[in-house]
Amino acid sequence: MVLLPEVILEAVNVEFAFPGGARALKGVSLQIFQSKKTAIIGPNGAGKTTLFQHFNGILRPDGGKIRFAGRDISYQHASLLNLRKNVGLVFQDPDTQLFAGNVQQEISFGPLNLGLSKEEVRCRVEQVMSALEIEELKDKPTHYLSYGMKKRVALAAVLAMQPLVLICDEPTSWLDSRQTRRIVDFFQKINGQGVTIIFSTHDVDLAYTWADYIYVMKEGAVIESGAPENIFQNEALLKEAELTRPWLVDIGQILKKMGYLPRETSLPRTKEELYHNLMDGVCPR
Amino acid sequence: MLRIDQFAYENRLRSVHPAEKFSYAVLTLTICLVASRPLISLAIILVMGGSIVLQAGIPPKFYIKLMLVPMVFLLVGVLTVALQVSRVSLPLLWGLTVWNLNAGVTAASLGLAANLFLKSLGAVSCLYFLALTTPVLEIIWVMKKAKVPTLFLELMLLVYRFIFVLMETASKIYISQASRHGYASLKASYSSIAWLAANLFAKSYCHARQLFAALLARCYQEELKVLEMPYSLSRKNIAMVALFELALLVLAWRTGVGAAA
Numbered sequence: 001m002v003l004l005p006e007v008i009l010e011a012v013n014v015e016f017a018f019p020g021g022a023r024a025l026k027g028v029s030l031q032i033f034q035s036k037k038t039a040i041i042g043p044n045g046a047g048k049t050t051l052f053q054h055f056n057g058i059l060r061p062d063g064g065k066i067r068f069a070g071r072d073i074s075y076q077h078a079s080l081l082n083l084r085k086n087v088g089l090v091f092q093d094p095d096t097q098l099f100a101g102n103v104q105q106e107i108s109f110g111p112l113n114l115g116l117s118k119e120e121v122r123c124r125v126e127q128v129m130s131a132l133e134i135e136e137l138k139d140k141p142t143h144y145l146s147y148g149m150k151k152r153v154a155l156a157a158v159l160a161m162q163p164l165v166l167i168c169d170e171p172t173s174w175l176d177s178r179q180t181r182r183i184v185d186f187f188q189k190i191n192g193q194g195v196t197i198i199f200s201t202h203d204v205d206l207a208y209t210w211a212d213y214i215y216v217m218k219e220g221a222v223i224e225s226g227a228p229e230n231i232f233q234n235e236a237l238l239k240e241a242e243l244t245r246p247w248l249v250d251i252g253q254i255l256k257k258m259g260y261l262p263r264e265t266s267l268p269r270t271k272e273e274l275y276h277n278l279m280d281g282v283c284p285r
Numbered sequence: 286m287l288r289i290d291q292f293a294y295e296n297r298l299r300s301v302h303p304a305e306k307f308s309y310a311v312l313t314l315t316i317c318l319v320a321s322r323p324l325i326s327l328a329i330i331l332v333m334g335g336s337i338v339l340q341a342g343i344p345p346k347f348y349i350k351l352m353l354v355p356m357v358f359l360l361v362g363v364l365t366v367a368l369q370v371s372r373v374s375l376p377l378l379w380g381l382t383v384w385n386l387n388a389g390v391t392a393a394s395l396g397l398a399a400n401l402f403l404k405s406l407g408a409v410s411c412l413y414f415l416a417l418t419t420p421v422l423e424i425i426w427v428m429k430k431a432k433v434p435t436l437f438l439e440l441m442l443l444v445y446r447f448i449f450v451l452m453e454t455a456s457k458i459y460i461s462q463a464s465r466h467g468y469a470s471l472k473a474s475y476s477s478i479a480w481l482a483a484n485l486f487a488k489s490y491c492h493a494r495q496l497f498a499a500l501l502a503r504c505y506q507e508e509l510k511v512l513e514m515p516y517s518l519s520r521k522n523i524a525m526v527a528l529f530e531l532a533l534l535v536l537a538w539r540t541g542v543g544a545a546a
Binding site: 109114118 | 422446492506
């Protein structure tokens, strides 16, 4: 058995400026842990998307380096293909990603580029369509889909390549609560199968409840990192990064102060945990 | 434009092998252009109309509207053919003479104009048949099988995809302008439309770059490979297409002989 390193993806002092001269990344260093869910949060223009495009070699840093599975990534054709096979990137706007005529052709694009046989590709396409519940869209042209559906097809198209690391740029933006729930449940499932997940979001409740680890970015730099309960109780940080507090943190703190929750326990991470703790606190067993 | 595309995906001939529909349209088109006889053109207009309305189930009203689209261009074009101007006297059916200039229509020019008119409509009906029954992707697939260069076909695909992206972007910009009184007066309209055009260009450029990045992210290697759809040929359809084309050829030949005699 091969022991994989714990840190699967790493940015070391990454510097990047766009051709126009705007410095998008100013020495970003961060580590992504294998099989964990990492959220990257921060205001618009923090450099999240730019960083993501470095992780699978679309952009090349001006300074610093990106490491994958313990090795510096090389920008040679073959190694880039290998990197992109393992690190899947789902763009925020599905319309920039979808090009093919119908849904199953769109999904087949990635796997075919991996050089798999047609049977294997067909099998993967079916698999991923059923996992994301989009089988009935199979022959639909992509431009007649709703936004939520496009978003799921774009995700399916990347998942069909079976990446080790899945990077999603704001996977729940503009989705209604049901669609958001669906995507999150799905992520939970594939994360359970060992897929490392990196996502950016403006939804602090989602980041708080769901991420194992959080990086906060602002103006092209990582300003803080840590477990969700630490990040969201750091008032100075929240102010600096223009973040609001998740409602669970708010209510957890109030309930602790009022004595409904035991002071020494950590804050509840989910709604269910809150109810459970509350029951225990109010009527201790 | 959009409606045509929608019909291409939802018509009663959707499941017919695209190569059959393609060859039906293209062979008929070729005969229409080469034969160049009013009778043949008329037959093609009628048969294609029947295929589109009765077989494919396109609403007749919509189809008639579509046929009216090229009418404006056609009438203008045909008028200039029908109208003859000359210094020498012509066997005019109708016309007038100003100084020593004769202008009007002759029997020959009228015949030529009518032939041109019918031939164009016939050709257009063939193309409408293809456009209304076969999605662009399947047309591209047929062309790929016919060994048309891949580069050309991929461009076709991307152009097709981007038409929708462009229209959507344009309509979003338009709505946002209109909701701020961007089209309240003529002057405002001019400036709004100019901004729309300029923005659309910038946005499309941006979009194209992002699409390229997204393709690279999925290991794009100079060819847009996607799964091919399974289609099955029907002997009955092939026989019917062959029979029809043969009948047209015979008709063309017979009327040709008749005209020569």
